[in-house]
């Protein structure tokens with residue numbers, strides 16, 4: 001049964017077409033990675049399906065209900081958001097809240113949960129991402145990797161059907177990337193449904209179940225990750241994967257030089 | 260002592276009451292502009308334009324001497340409170356607006372993503388952060404206002420400056436009295452500056468404004 005289905009999603013900014021008819025179907029337990037060059041519309045896609053941008057047209061099927069993405073009511077947005085999680089590239093933790101408060105804020109304010117119960121869930125989620133000892137720290141007192149793990153705990157708190165990640169490791173120093181990837185890998189193993197925009201080829205290849213290559217606002221190729229990486233059908237996909245490989249080799253050589 | 264007493268019974272209450280009202284006006288005016296509420300936003304801009312573009316002393320005269328001439332008589336103290344509140348509100352509204360705009364859009368988006376609605380996010384996430392940013396300039400405004408209350412003497416509010424003028428008129432000790440008056444203002448400002456420093460330290464201790 002699919003958790004989320006997107007049909008014929010279109011989005012432009014002014015005369016610039018950014019999403020040009022995207023179709024997407026995510027099954028329960030799927031980990032879908034979205035790859036693609038800069039400007040291909042990956043972020044915009046995630047933002048449209050979490051209503052941070054309003055799509056020009058498109059249909060969303062979530063929980064067996066169909067929604068017109070161009071005409072979402074405020075109540076529908078809020079209801080669906082309470083059942084999804086979003087992890088930003090630059091974390092976006094609430095700066096005036098501690099790690100624990102970041103995780104519980106949505107539970108207490110949006111879901112009207114009792115504080116005691118929310119704290120209990122919050123601590124459990126922080127423990128899950130290895131941040132329980134830092135529950136009372138403010139974001140400015142945490143490293144990027146730690147902030148991103150708290151952000152993942154925040155996304156997990158509402159027991160979501162699906163979590164969207166927009167380049168969750170791109171803002172991190174190289175040595176902090178692995179701690180965040182490890183958390184995401186654990187989630188994948190527990191069967192969490194996720195859509196992950198990333199440049200981490202290792203994660204895409206080894207952790208995700210399905211990979212998508214986007215370019216120019218269109219999905220160029222998609223398939224089970226194993227096939228996608230060993231035997232990409234489209235020439236453009238092959239070219240992109242080669243380029244990403246070169247980039248990773250170059251950066252690991254650089255890292256070697258610096259150490 | 261004869262100067263300090265009107266300071267305690269007039270200058271301080273005038274400042275405290277007027278500044279509190281000014282803060283309410285400032286926050287509401289800033290939020291209206293930030294949220295882009297049609298019509299109200301134009302009203303807010305108009306209000307700020309008029310108040311910032313005219314002298315405080317003239318505003319005091321308009322209310323205290325002008326209004327009675329068209330049939331609205333207001334006592335001196337409430338007139339002063341109203342004018343100072345409305346005047347300070349316009350300046351602080353600009354401070355608050357800048358502070359709210361300095362909160363990254365990502366804070367609002369993160370709030371939406373956990374299912375909070377706009378008013379909830381403003382009250383719990385954006386405004387607290389904006390207040391932290393606005394705290395030093397708002398406090399500067401407050402210190403400025405303590406001194407500006409001396410203008411209320413012009414509309415017969417019996418605050419410190421008014422009292423000093425009265426005594427000086429009787430005793431002719433101009434130098435001693437006005438120096439004493441200046442000293443008392445200086446003390447008020449000094450205390451407030453200390454409070455500001457303490458407040459800023461408290462605010463920074465829980466995370467500051469680093470991103």
Ligand SMILES: Nc1ncnc2c1ncn2[C@@H]1O[C@H](COP(=O)(O)OP(=O)(O)OP(=O)(O)O)[C@@H](O)[C@H]1O
Nearest residue numbers: 013016018036037038039040041042043044045167
């Ligand atoms: N709010 C906006 N207003 C105008 N143009 C926008 C806006 N957001 C994105 N764009 C444009 O839409 C295109 C797609 O942007 P998007 O951020 O979705 O790409 P992306 O695939 O996430 O790229 P990257 O890998 O660099 O993050 C870009 O050309 C970008 O300049």
Ligand SMILES: [Mg+2]
Nearest residue numbers: 042043044167
């Ligand atoms: Mg992006």
